[in-house]
Amino acid sequence: MPETPAVGRRERKKAATRQAIADAALELFLEHGYERVSVRDVAEKADVSTTTLFAHFPGKEALVFDREAEVEASLTAAVRERPPGQDVVEALRAHALTSWTRMASDPRRDRFTELVDGTPALREYWERMWMRHASALGAVIARELGREADDLACAALARFVLEVPALAASGHDPRAAVEAVFDLLTHGWQASQQP
Template identity: 80%
Template sequence: MPDSPTVGRRERKKAATRQAIADAALELFLEHGFERVSVRDIAERADVSTTTLFAHFPSKEALVFDREEEVEAALTAAVRERPEGQGVVEALRAHALRSWVQLASDPRLVRFTELVDQTPALREYGERMWMRHADALSTAIAEELGREPDDLACSALARFVLQVPTLAKGRRDPRATVETVFDLLTRGWQSQLDAEGAGTDSLAS
């Protein structure tokens, strides 16, 4: 049964409030530095109460990584919802080209990266999120291929894929960088499959 117009408006309002808080936080962090900005400062800039802020974000660090749940959901969906006949590596290549090339070319990425690199609390939080994404992606790959959840090859692929945005950042041609990395991954996966005596259509083709 479809949502009522009232529910739809409520969800849109919640999303708009969340985005306004995240935007205000990033603006203040870039202007003054993470440590010098308080949660109250952010709430005032976004014109919300601190209670409302914490209803949307569990911590100050989470304000910087406000899209991480979407990032993780998109990664796993790229694997689980790939077209019939498309291998896992090629599905992840398509996702990277669709989602990460534009990001790597965004000039705001430099300031964001500097903010994270210069703030120990954000570096630590970012590393935890990276590992969470790697675990989720590895699990999705293993499930799709009928392998054990802790399969080493699936874990390695997930971690290599998540390095692609870092490798593409600042490159003159991010798209070519993504293609090069996935060409290498495809050949590596084929070698791994050949060594196991597995079929060639489950991953790369």
């Protein structure tokens, strides 16, 4: 089994700086509102230059969605790196249960959601980002199943799966909500579920 290379000091320092910038940005945005905080304010709070900030983030909106690349990578890895014999939906269920139920319990989640929903630029960025994630996930699912990259069923599955965090967060028991949604994906809509 190949060994995972150790993360070097330089990479750790870059990651720590990036995290400090993201943490400073979120704190300021939640406290003062997205529109009232400048990139310079964030850089000052994180004790970095604006040049350093832009070396880590392409723009102001990206400061809010600092885990964008990590989220997409973990989604596609859940499908690509699933254990032999595990079906795609079950791999995505396992991913959702470990990743998204934890997000639903974050004490800042409601304030973060209000920030995004109440800021048109962030809402638009989020929608574009989520569509990129859906496209990447749909393509990986199609590749894993030996289908064309633009397979409609794979694209639909990806989009539905990406709605799970919002559905899970709307209830009192995120874990049960994730299970219910994935049960629906696995078994389909049953007539007995109708009112």
